[in-house]
Amino acid sequence: xxxxxxxxxxxxxxxxxxxxxxFAGDFVPELTxxxxxxxxxxxxxxxxxxxxxxxxxxxxxxxxxxxITALEYGNLDDNVIASPNAATTEGxxxxxxxxxxxxxxxxxxxxxxxxxNDATVAVAEHISGSVTGFAKLMTEKxxxxxxxxxxxxxxxxxxxxxxYTTAYDLAKITAYxxxxxxxxxxxxxxxxxxxxPGKEHDRDLYNENRMLWLxxxxxxxxxxxxxxxxxxxxxxxNRNGIQIIVVVLDSERMWxxxxxxxxYGLAQLKQVPVIHKGDxxxxxxxxxxxxxxxxxxxxxxxxxxxxxxxxxxxTTVIDAPDKINAPxxxxxxxxxxxxxxxxxxxxxxxxIVDQPVxxxxxxxxxxxxxxxxxxxxFQNFA
Numbered sequence: 001x002x003x004x005x006x007x008x009x010x011x012x013x014x015x016x017x018x019x020x021x022x023f024a025g026d027f028v029p030e031l032t033x034x035x036x037x038x039x040x041x042x043x044x045x046x047x048x049x050x051x052x053x054x055x056x057x058x059x060x061x062x063x064x065x066x067x068i069t070a071l072e073y074g075n076l077d078d079n080v081i082a083s084p085n086a087a088t089t090e091g092x093x094x095x096x097x098x099x100x101x102x103x104x105x106x107x108x109x110x111x112x113x114x115x116x117n118d119a120t121v122a123v124a125e126h127i128s129g130s131v132t133g134f135a136k137l138m139t140e141k142x143x144x145x146x147x148x149x150x151x152x153x154x155x156x157x158x159x160x161x162x163x164y165t166t167a168y169d170l171a172k173i174t175a176y177x178x179x180x181x182x183x184x185x186x187x188x189x190x191x192x193x194x195x196x197p198g199k200e201h202d203r204d205l206y207n208e209n210r211m212l213w214l215x216x217x218x219x220x221x222x223x224x225x226x227x228x229x230x231x232x233x234x235x236x237x238n239r240n241g242i243q244i245i246v247v248v249l250d251s252e253r254m255w256x257x258x259x260x261x262x263x264y265g266l267a268q269l270k271q272v273p274v275i276h277k278g279d280x281x282x283x284x285x286x287x288x289x290x291x292x293x294x295x296x297x298x299x300x301x302x303x304x305x306x307x308x309x310x311x312x313x314x315t316t317v318i319d320a321p322d323k324i325n326a327p328x329x330x331x332x333x334x335x336x337x338x339x340x341x342x343x344x345x346x347x348x349x350x351x352i353v354d355q356p357v358x359x360x361x362x363x364x365x366x367x368x369x370x371x372x373x374x375x376x377x378f379q380n381f382a
Contacts, residue, residue, distance in 0.1 A: 029260035033251035038265040039171040041243035043341040059224030062157030076105040086121035106194040120155035187220035275302040289326030296351040
C-alpha cells in the first residue's frame, strides 16, 4: 500500500510540473501576464481574455495608435523636421539631431521598429503643432474605433497617470490598423534602412519585436516596457487568411505568453466559405429592356474565420435596387453584398449583372404596350 501511495504521489507531482500544452476548446494556457486578450481581427471576436478591461499603462504599445493617427492625418512624403524638443526626448531613440529632416514614412518606421520616442514627438509637432494636440487626436481616434476606455496624453507611452488603455482597447485599435495596408506593411517589417543625414552611413533598423522571427505567420506589432507598465507586447499572426491579435500587459514572460495565446487563438478558428463566386444573390426587374429581369451574381468568394457552431452569428445584407433602367452590360456592378458578424461588417463584395440587356426600341415599347393592353382586356372583360 505504501508503494502504491508513493506511486500516486509521484504521478501527482509529474502532472503538476508537466509543461503547459495549449489545446482548443475549454482548455486555456497558463500565463504570467496580468492582463491579456486574444482577438480575431475581422470580426472582433474575443477568443480569450484575462482582466481585458482593466485600465493599465501601455508603455510603447501606445505607438500603435500613434502610427494609425499619423497615417490618417499626415502625408507620407512630407519632410518632418526634428525640433530641439523632439531631439532631446527621453527614452528609446532614433537618435535624431535638432534640425534633422526625414520623410514622414521614415519617421514612422523609426517609431515602430526601434521605438523612437524622439520620432513620435517630431511627427506630433509636424502634424498638430504639439504633442498635446496630437495626443488629443489619438484619443479621439481610439474612441471612434471603439476603444473607449483609453486616454492618451503623449505619443510615446512614457508613464503618466492620465495615460492609460486596456488589453481589449489595444486589440480593438490594432484590428482597426490592419484594415490599412500601410499599417500592415510597417508593423510587419523586420529590417529597414532609412537615411541618416550628416552621417557616413544610413540608419539600419531592425525590428525589436522578436515575434517576427519566432512565430510562423507573425506580422506585427509592438513591444513596450516601463517600470510602471511592466513588459508589454501586442503581437499578431496571419495563417490561412486568419488574422489573430494578442495583447499581454505586465507579463514576466511576454514572448512565451504571446506564443501560447497565438497558438490558442488559431486553434479555435477555421476558414468557412459563406458566399461563392457566381452565387445568385438577387433578381432585379428591368425597365424598358429587352428582357424583364436580370440576376445579380457574387463577383467573388467570401470566406470568413469561424469557430464551431457560429453560423447563426453571420448574416448577409444585400444592397441593390429592386428595379433598374436598361441598358445593362454583362458584369456591370449593380450593388453589394455584406457579410456581418453580430452586426459588424466583416467582408463586402460587388454584385454584378449576369447578362447584357439592351434598351427596347420605340416599336418594341409600342408593341409591349399593345400586348399589355390586350392582356388586360382579355383578363378583365373576356
